[in-house]
Amino acid sequence: MTTLKVSSRIPKKPIKKLPTSIEITDNTTVQDVKEKLARPGGWDPERFGIYDSSKKLLKDRKAIVSQQESVMSGKEIAVKDLGPQxxxxxxxxxxxxxxxxxxxxxxxxxxxxxxxxxxxxxxxxxxxxxxxxxxxxxxxxxxxxxxxxxxxxxxxxxxxxxxxxxxxxxxxxxxxxxxxxxxxxxxxxxxxxxxxxxxxxxxxxxxxxxxxxxxxxxxxxxxxxxxxxxxxxxxxxxxxxxxxxxxxxxxxxxxxxxxxxxxxxxxxxxxxxxxxxxxxxxxxxxxxxxxxxxxxxxxxxxxxxxxxxxxx
The missing domain is CATH 1.20.120 (Four Helix Bundle (Hemerythrin (Met), subunit A))
Structure with missing residues (x-):
């Protein structure tokens, strides 16, 4: 298990009930991360955009997070509310x-x-x-x-x-x-x-x-x-x-x-x-x-x- 820090992509627009961290395994995908982050606040997972340390959007929802060097180097992801989908x-x-x-x-x-x-x-x-x-x-x-x-x-x-x-x-x-x-x-x-x-x-x-x-x-x-x-x-x-x-x-x-x-x-x-x-x-x-x-x-x-x- 690996712990990733979670932050808001736009600090001035924080997302309600967004966890400050998340646990991932070697099989956790980007879509899995969206669903875990959305669950506490009852959000639609598709509203969330997941970004790496360079503020690049992770578009591939089936990508394994632990294989993303830009994420694992800083062990942090940023989340943005993309609005109703x-x-x-x-x-x-x-x-x-x-x-x-x-x-x-x-x-x-x-x-x-x-x-x-x-x-x-x-x-x-x-x-x-x-x-x-x-x-x-x-x-x-x-x-x-x-x-x-x-x-x-x-x-x-x-x-x-x-x-x-x-x-x-x-x-x-x-x-x-x-x-x-x-x-x-x-x-x-x-x-x-x-x-x-x-x-x-x-x-x-x-x-x-x-x-x-x-x-x-x-x-x-x-x-x-x-x-x-x-x-x-x-x-x-x-x-x-x-x-x-x-x-x-x-x-x-x-x-x-x-x-x-x-x-x-x-x-x-x-x-x-x-x-x-x-x-x-x-x-x-x-x-x-x-x-x-x-x-x-x-x-x-x-x-x-x-x-x-x-x-x-």
């Missing part, structure tokens, strides 16, 4: 549920929004199918595919995270796409060809995106935090092919909607995914300096790179 699964379900409800409710609200009871065009119904199908797929992945390295996130972030989907892909897209004067209201023969191309791009992007998410999921055990180097379909081209296929899928939606509302949503999504992809590339290079094959493109490859990959 919400599981990542719950967060994603709420985020994606918004656009589904909003788009499906639009036909019922059409008389009140546009002062007309005229039926949707075939393009508008197709657009609705594509958007709803996209987010239903995301809900499926959240429940059955994704494996999260962090169990929870601060509850306050749910409002910021949901805004992107509820407003940009929900209210914003739905209002303009289903308007009787929108480009989507046109169902001419020429538009039919655009819809066909859009549908092909959409299904290619969605299926490919699911494939890459399964590849990423297979790198981690259920409930685990281990990381690996993703390889295979798409990963030889860019760091994050799941983002690349996401953009292809939404490009298909754009062909059908032909709306600036879709462009606005895609623009924000592209910007954010590009930042995430850069961060992912840096993390892989740092964690696997000797085995990771550095990528030149993080999100979208050049036409030449695509041709080279196809030729072999």
């Amino acid at each position: 919400l599981s990542w699964t719950t967060v994603f379900i709420i985020e994606y549920l918004g656009p589904i409800i909003i788009h499906l409710a639009t036909p019922l609200l059409r008389p009140y929004l546009y002062r007309t009871s005229a039926p949707f065009s075939s393009s508008q119904y197709l657009a609705m199918f594509m958007v709803v199908a996209h987010f239903l797929k995301r809900e499926y992945e959240t429940l059955f595919v994704h494996k999260f390295s962090l169990a929870t996130m601060p509850l306050r972030n749910i409002f910021k995270n949901s805004a992107h989907y509820w407003f940009l892909s929900g209210f914003n897209m739905a209002y303009w796409i289903y308007a009787p004067t929108s480009y989507t209201a046109d169902s001419s023969a020429t538009i039919g060809y655009l819809n066909a191309v859009g549908l092909v791009l959409f299904f290619f992007g969605e299926i490919s995106n699911l494939h890459t998410h399964i590849t990423l999921s297979n790198l981690r055990s259920r409930g685990g935090t281990e990381r690996g180097i993703p390889k295979g379909y798409g990963f030889d081209l860019v760091t994050c092919p799941n983002y690349m296929f996401e953009i292809i899928s939404w490009t298909g939606v754009l062909f059908v909607t032909r709306s600036w509302a879709t462009v606005l949503f895609m623009g924000f999504a592209w910007f954010q995914m590009h930042l995430w992809a850069i961060k992912k590339e840096k993390a892989l290079r740092k964690e696997f300096p000797d085995t990771y094959k550095k990528k030149r493109y993080v999100l979208m490859p050049s036409p030449g790179a695509v041709v080279k990959a196809l030729v072999g």
Whole structure:
């Protein structure tokens, strides 16, 4: 048994009933420490962030504490109250549920929004199918595919995270796409060809995106935090092919909607995914300096790179 001193990460904001010390064994994990510290005060263990002597957060909840040199050298940990938490699964379900409800409710609200009871065009119904199908797929992945390295996130972030989907892909897209004067209201023969191309791009992007998410999921055990180097379909081209296929899928939606509302949503999504992809590339290079094959493109490859990959 080893005794670790426990202190508050922010001395001016002490945590009520936080023990001043804790006993650990050779098998005690970071998650075990959280649960032991939370028990006396009836806290949610996920509210606690555990920091080492250098004030670095111990993110791996399955890491053995006695094997953390930065902790054992000073035999002390610092604890921070991260605030009310919400599981990542719950967060994603709420985020994606918004656009589904909003788009499906639009036909019922059409008389009140546009002062007309005229039926949707075939393009508008197709657009609705594509958007709803996209987010239903995301809900499926959240429940059955994704494996999260962090169990929870601060509850306050749910409002910021949901805004992107509820407003940009929900209210914003739905209002303009289903308007009787929108480009989507046109169902001419020429538009039919655009819809066909859009549908092909959409299904290619969605299926490919699911494939890459399964590849990423297979790198981690259920409930685990281990990381690996993703390889295979798409990963030889860019760091994050799941983002690349996401953009292809939404490009298909754009062909059908032909709306600036879709462009606005895609623009924000592209910007954010590009930042995430850069961060992912840096993390892989740092964690696997000797085995990771550095990528030149993080999100979208050049036409030449695509041709080279196809030729072999």
